[in-house]
Amino acid sequence: MNYKDYYKIMAVDKTASQDEIKTSYRKLARKFHPDVSKEKDAETRFKDINEAYEVLRDKEKRAAYDQLGSNWKAGQSGFTPPPSWQDQYQQGNGNFNAGAGGQGDFSDFFESLFGGGFGGGQHAARGRRSMQGQDSNAKILIDLQDAYTGATRNFTLQDQVVDQQGRTQTKDRTLKVSIPKGIKPGQKIRLKKQGQAGVGGAPNGDLYLEVGFNPDSLYTIEGADITTELSISPWQAALGEKVKVPTPTGHIDLSLPKLISSGSKMRLKGRGLPCKVAGDFFVKLKIVFPKSLSTEEEALYQSLKALATNSDKNIEDEA
Template identity: 50%
Template structure:
């Protein structure tokens, strides 16, 4: 997937005001409109210009796009950083808003819709819903928690430049919440028009990277190293889980890479997920004469060739 520099496409600096962006778009849209342009790539350029304007005209999308930084250039291979949009509050419910590139869809697919293009607002209408991605700790999903969440709501200031305003909300995280699940905060979206009710805020849950655990739906994985004699002879070892350590029986002759299941120790649910222990073998260092003698004795005792099957 290729990175798109939307500022370069419209020919404006990153400091451009809302009026400057609109002016540049209108000029280029007239130049490359397929009905009037003689350029061979007019249709493709017209779509590209429209896509750039779709992002840069809206404060929430523009602020999130800018947040990724300036280290990429147009046409470079690109993958959005994981959870690049966490903490940004977007307007609208989302939906299919046009024929956009893979680059656009990878970042804004869920935010591409919303109510736009109305010539006038009704006297009474419900406010727009907002949505944002928030990062939580895996342990919070195991136990449930109450956390303060700070969101950045982009907006346009009086000079037409994008700024962000923060707000902090107290959020109850239910036990067993999964990544990708949405929590609804009633009345925390845009204010209603007239006597209309305010919209809601939908928080999409994502887990912060954990130094020990990996999550797949309801199941959790943890790598556990064993000493060679524990793997060969069997042992009982303490294994960490997000809800505290448990004892696990290691069967004799356990090989590296084997998965041992702890039923029901994954994410709480109905039914609960499982926790999988992925076995590794940790070798003691041969850093003393005694240790080297021990390894030499093993070599003589086993006559073992790990590459015999090659």
């Protein structure tokens, strides 16, 4: 039986914090999970990772393991615990519950250290087969209107499940999700116990839904800010008229300044997504000419051209 370096298996230093160990475990468990991993030794690595995490996640097991590592011949083949280990750590110490977070059978190395008296007989055996389910992540798309008002929507997700023959299959699952008012692109909604199933009666993990927005023909979304493009006529741009602007909460009246240029942006403060710090709503103006001119309209444009030409000539004469 060989000594196992649990820190090396978990790809962390011996001084790693519990948060660092947990983060590394989640990363490695996803990488080597036999149902999804393409690594040749995925199943073996997955078992080693769970075993290492079972020890390092527990304060007392980790302390005992650290003491063993510093006082025994760690790393050599033919490893057996020192004679004092059984008396020191395995005699009725109920605090050591083998399997509080593990999955499947553990190695002889683990059993030699934490089996038997730790957790007590059949209870420990059951514990070794239990592990809380992993957290899952998915993406959903919502309408902009939902973020303005809040809503409840049904979403169908595709889960990867293993059937009785050990084959991975896709199964649809529909969830009712509450969309909070003011949610922004990229934010996540947490659904408790909707992640991967727990093992041995342990609770399921959580499901995190990353929110995106369905494409919208009227609006562009950047963080909490919303932008819409509004077409205006040349005379509206020149004279500065009042125009109607569509927003996700209804049309509003907007007064244009005189002689505004195409491409200009007007800002409506606080009318973007209603987050804790509300975003802004921007109106980007685009001057659009008519596709055709009547005889009268063409005459008016000719008159305007003549006026502009005379104005330019007067400026040159004064210069």
